Amino acid sequence: MKMNGARIMLECLKKEGVDTVFGYPGGTVINIYDELFSFKEIRHILPRHEQAGTHAADGYARATGKVGVAIATSGPGATNTVTAIATAYMDSIPMVIVTGQVPTALIGNDAFQEVDIIGITRPCTKHSFLIRDVKDIATIMKKAFYIARTGRPGPVLVDFPKDIQVAMGEFSYPDSVEIRSYKPTVEGHPRQVEKACKMIMDSRKPVLYVGGGVVLGDAAEQLTTLARKLGVPVTTTLMGLGSFPGDDQLSLGMLGMHGAYCANMAMTHSDLIIAVGSRFDDRVTGKLATFAPHAKIIHIDVDPTSIKKNVRVDLPIVGDVKDVLAQMIKLTDKTKDKTAEFVTALEPWHQEISAWKDKHPISYKNSSTTIKPQFVIQKLRELSDPDAIISTDVGQHQMWTAQFFKFNSPRTLLTSGGLGTMGYGLPAAMGAQAAYPGRQVITICGDGGVQMNIQEMATLVQNRLPVKIVILNNNFLGMVRQWQELFFDKRYSQTCMELPIDFIKLADAYGAKGFLASKPDDVEKVIKAGFAEDGPVIMEFKIAREEKVLPMVPAGASLNEMVLNA
Amino acid sequence: MQHTISVLVENEFGVLSRVASLFSGRGFNIDSLSVAPTNEEGLSRMTIVTRGDDKILEQINKQLNKLIDVLKVIDFTDGSGIEREMALIKVTAEDESRAEVLRIVDIFRAKIIDVTPKSYTIEATGNPVKIDAILDLLRPLGLKELVRTGSVTIGRGAKGWKG
Numbered sequence: 254m255k256m257n258g259a260r261i262m263l264e265c266l267k268k269e270g271v272d273t274v275f276g277y278p279g280g281t282v283i284n285i286y287d288e289l290f291s292f293k294e295i296r297h298i299l300p301r302h303e304q305a306g307t308h309a310a311d312g313y314a315r316a317t318g319k320v321g322v323a324i325a326t327s328g329p330g331a332t333n334t335v336t337a338i339a340t341a342y343m344d345s346i347p348m349v350i351v352t353g354q355v356p357t358a359l360i361g362n363d364a365f366q367e368v369d370i371i372g373i374t375r376p377c378t379k380h381s382f383l384i385r386d387v388k389d390i391a392t393i394m395k396k397a398f399y400i401a402r403t404g405r406p407g408p409v410l411v412d413f414p415k416d417i418q419v420a421m422g423e424f425s426y427p428d429s430v431e432i433r434s435y436k437p438t439v440e441g442h443p444r445q446v447e448k449a450c451k452m453i454m455d456s457r458k459p460v461l462y463v464g465g466g467v468v469l470g471d472a473a474e475q476l477t478t479l480a481r482k483l484g485v486p487v488t489t490t491l492m493g494l495g496s497f498p499g500d501d502q503l504s505l506g507m508l509g510m511h512g513a514y515c516a517n518m519a520m521t522h523s524d525l526i527i528a529v530g531s532r533f534d535d536r537v538t539g540k541l542a543t544f545a546p547h548a549k550i551i552h553i554d555v556d557p558t559s560i561k562k563n564v565r566v567d568l569p570i571v572g573d574v575k576d577v578l579a580q581m582i583k584l585t586d587k588t589k590d591k592t593a594e595f596v597t598a599l600e601p602w603h604q605e606i607s608a609w610k611d612k613h614p615i616s617y618k619n620s621s622t623t624i625k626p627q628f629v630i631q632k633l634r635e636l637s638d639p640d641a642i643i644s645t646d647v648g649q650h651q652m653w654t655a656q657f658f659k660f661n662s663p664r665t666l667l668t669s670g671g672l673g674t675m676g677y678g679l680p681a682a683m684g685a686q687a688a689y690p691g692r693q694v695i696t697i698c699g700d701g702g703v704q705m706n707i708q709e710m711a712t713l714v715q716n717r718l719p720v721k722i723v724i725l726n727n728n729f730l731g732m733v734r735q736w737q738e739l740f741f742d743k744r745y746s747q748t749c750m751e752l753p754i755d756f757i758k759l760a761d762a763y764g765a766k767g768f769l770a771s772k773p774d775d776v777e778k779v780i781k782a783g784f785a786e787d788g789p790v791i792m793e794f795k796i797a798r799e800e801k802v803l804p805m806v807p808a809g810a811s812l813n814e815m816v817l818n819a
Numbered sequence: 820m821q822h823t824i825s826v827l828v829e830n831e832f833g834v835l836s837r838v839a840s841l842f843s844g845r846g847f848n849i850d851s852l853s854v855a856p857t858n859e860e861g862l863s864r865m866t867i868v869t870r871g872d873d874k875i876l877e878q879i880n881k882q883l884n885k886l887i888d889v890l891k892v893i894d895f896t897d898g899s900g901i902e903r904e905m906a907l908i909k910v911t912a913e914d915e916s917r918a919e920v921l922r923i924v925d926i927f928r929a930k931i932i933d934v935t936p937k938s939y940t941i942e943a944t945g946n947p948v949k950i951d952a953i954l955d956l957l958r959p960l961g962l963k964e965l966v967r968t969g970s971v972t973i974g975r976g977a978k979g980w981k982g
Contacts, residue, residue: 371833376844380887383832400887434829434890558881561874 258387259284259418262351263292265394268426271322272296273313273687275306279326280366281353284418298687298716301708303330305680307337307350308706312681314346315667316642317688318471320401321348327355328366331412332373336674338408339377343671344492345469347406349397356416357385371412379407384414387422392430399430404437405556406469437555441572446580449527449551449568454588454595456525456549458602459485462508462537465492465670466530466554466574473497473663475578476529482585484596486606488516490531491655492670499659505606506615506659509537510806511652514613517804517812519606523548530554530574533563534671543811553577613804613817615656623797624773626650626725629780630657633695633723636780641693642685644668646678646702649731652802654697676705679722683709686718693721693784700726700750710763713789721783722791724756727798735801739816760791767791821850822876823902823972825893826865826883827980830856834888838865841886847871847879851904851969862890866971868947893980900972906950907932908941911961920960927953938963946970 256264262285266274273296278286289297300306303325310321321341325334331352341348355364371381380400382393390413397409453459467476473496480487480503487497488505497504508516517539520526526548531537538544541563549567552560553574560569570577585592617627630653637643643658644667645651651668660666667685669677682696703724713720734748760767766786770779776794783792804815828834835854842849850868857864869879876894883892895902912920913936920939924931927949933940943953947970954965974980 372836375833375837375840381833385832432887435887556885558878558885562878 254424255421256424257284257288257418258384258390258413258420258422259288261387261390261422261424262394262413262418263288263295264424265391265426266322267294269320269394269398271320273298274322274324275300275309275313275684276324277303277306277326277330279330279353281327281355281415282324282330282413282418284415285324285351285353285413296687298683298712300680300683300712302706303333304337304676305683305706305709305712307334307348308340308677308680309684309687310348310350311337311341311346312644312667312684313688314341314348314684315681316664316685318664319347320398321346321684322351323348324351325353326366327353327370328368330366331368331370335374335377338374338410340669340672340674340677341408342377342379344465344669345406346408347401348408349394349401350408350410352410352412353418354383354412354414357414358416360414371410374410377408378410381410381412383412384417387417387420390417390422391424391426395427395430396432399432400435404435438557438571439555439573439576441553441570441577441580443580445568445570446577447584449553449570450581450584452525452549452551452568453483453485453527454591457598458522458524459599460505460519460523460526461485461487462490462520462526462528462531463487463493463496464490464529464531467493467496468663470530470555470574471663472530472575472578475575475582479578479582479585482582483592484599484603485527486519486603488512488519490534490537490670491668493531494655494666495660495663498661500661507655508812509534510539510808511656511802511804512806513615513656514804514815514817515606515609517806517815518609520545520548521811521813522605526550528552528554529578532559535563538563539806539810539812539814617800619773620797621773624770624776624794626653626727626794626796626800627657628773629723629725629776629794629796630654630697632776632780633697634658636777636784637695638693641665641695642667642682642689644678644682644685644694644696646696646698647673647675648699648702649735649800649802650697650699650725652732653725656802675702677702679703679706679709679720682720682722683712683718686720687716690718694719695721695723697723697725699731700724700728700754701730704754707759710760710765710789714764718789719787720789722789724791724793725796726756726793727796727800728753729798732802734799738799738801739805740807756791756793765789765791767793769793769795771795820872820896821868821870823895823900823970824867824869824879824883825895825900825972825980826867826889827857827891828863828865829888829890830861830863831888834863837886837888838867838883841882842869845878845882847875851967853969853971866969868970891980893974895972895974900974902946902970902972903944904947904950904970905968906943906954907966908943908954908957908962909964910939910941910957911937911963912939913937916960920957923953923956929953
């Protein structure tokens with residue numbers, strides 16, 4: 254049966270199992286929207302800004318593990334998606350972004366709403382396609398989804414000129430895809446894995462240093478099994494939170510710039526670091542010259558470019574982390590006696606670690622007069638559902654969430670780790686809530702970031718997405734203010750949000766409920782009231798204005814040079 | 820240290836800019852780059868001359884391999900390749916210098932491909948060191964214009980790139 258290109262696109266999405274897309278209409282996608290009007294198999298959510306729509310697709314992808322889909326029109330619609338695409342790229346999130354483009358004959362003519370979006374997004378997409386023939390739509394879409402979700406996942410952009418949307422063609426979706434120049438390595442080399450197990454058995458101060466790859470690769474179960482079997486302590490990056498239960502005895506919490514004292518000390522004193530799906534980011538390693546000076550390093554990652562990019566590696570294993578960890582579990586099962594011996598030999602290491610834990614636990618000084626942000630996070634953890642999904646923006650509240658929420662399962666924290674995008678939290682929560690209407694979805698924001706995509710309140714209300722918006726309000730761009738306090742002699746240049754916003758009235762304006770807590774006694778009441786509402790809610794907490802995120806490794810310092818109290 | 824890398828790429832839309840922007844975006848150098856189709860339909864071959872230490876070269880190699888359209892990356896740094904470059908050189912040639920230009924052309928086994936009463940245009944082929952050498956000799960005589968293709972490199976021996 255012949256159909257137009259726009260319809261073929263929708264049929265492709267359906268074949269890929271896409272049930273929800275986030276998009277914004279415009280001149281060069283109007284034909285897609287015309288087809289969508291009668292296409293009931295796909296739910297379309299209209300955000301109030303293309304950036305937010307694309308972040309929502311990202312939040313959907315992070316929460317579900319499926320490929321998120323966003324649509325935008327050409328020109329400004331497409332450029333508005335760029336920050337969200339870069340956010341997804343830095344955190345390796347599988348997405349397909351379909352952008353309208355001016356008709357093929359006009360490309361390059363500076364036509365109305367024309368922009369070279371493939372050129373603009375080249376450095377922040379895993380790959381991109383320009384569709385030039387209606388015959389190619391199905392193959393390109395098949396490839397786009399395949400590339401987005403396999404290997405190290407990432408966003409793929411498909412630029413779709415208007416004349417191709419109108420052109421008529423046959424629809425037939427390929428069953429399989431073959432790209433001779435793209436063959437991601439999935440299985441870890443067995444001999445390398447064997448060597449890794451031997452190195453672990455020979456170590457006495459091992460640490461598992463776990464990143465977002467374990468979440469993306471759905472390998473949390475394997476990681477937890479291996480860590481517990483061997484009794485090896487686990488520290489995670491921001492992106493790795495949830496891949497190992499934060500409540501577990503073996504958990505050291507997060508490492509790095511705002512990581513736990515015990516985690517950073519363990520890395521510094523370790524004799525073997527087993528990096529799993531992590532990439533030795535500068536926020537994690539601190540000063541490279543003094544990073545883990547006594548440790549051998551095993552690095553397991555699906556992306557060879559991550560290996561040896563920043564640090565020397567003694568044993569690289571390229572492969573899917575789930576496969577490699579499963580192989581390691583099998584091997585250690587085979588040598589039960591040796592494993593038991595190893596577990597006993599780690600006893601002194603555990604004692605050393607628990608001394609660090611006791612010496613400087615992640616903590617704060619509570620107050621009976623002003624609300625401490627850490628207290629709010631603890632209360633949120635206590636009162637929220639065990640399977641609640643939390644998204645954050647970027648800044649102090651993000652670090653407090655990472656430190657105090659103690660995530661227990663993967664895909665329950667959605668946060669912009671690599672790019673550090675303010676304005677991410679609210680739309681990402683929107684995407685997660687669209688995927689899981691029945692689960693509690695909470696976004697924790699600051700008063701700065703939340704205003705970068707606050708317009709999405711309308712989308713939440715209109716689509717009955719009951720996201721709980723938590724605003725930790727200090728009337729500051731708090732993280733930058735903290736740096737100014739510590740390193741710039743308290744010169745608070747442009748970090749004070751001088752105009753106080755009435756967020757409660759704002760919630761009301763959008764048809765949502767708002768609750769305000771100004772003193773510690775209100776905190777629990779407000780959270781309970783907010784959680785009890787059926788619809789979207791703003792919960793605003795007026796927090797201690799100059800509270801800092803601690804501990805802190807100053808930029809460029811070594812991991813063990815932490816500012817503990819300041 | 821200078822390295823010569825061959826990159827076999829799918830002849831897809833935008834592939835050249837993907838490779839070029841990889842180099843610029845990650846701060847890698849390109850000393851020269853040449854690209855043209857191969858005997859295999861749909862496949863083009865780039866020869867890139869770049870610089871960097873071992874760590875940078877390893878990253879260049881891996882990052883190139885990571886591009887979806889890149890089929891194979893070959894590093895010829897170890898002298899395993901034969902490198903050639905062509906240069907078209909326009910030199911001033913009047914009176915006594917006309918004979919000198921011809922002598923140099925002869926020594927380097929180059930060719931005159933265009934003549935006017937005041938100039939010669941020369942086609943020279945060889946490895947880049949040889950091209951540099953002929954240029955050094957011609958420069959004092961009045962070099963008016965120079966076009967170099969950049970290196971192209973092929974592996975030594977009976978085997979093709981597929982083995």
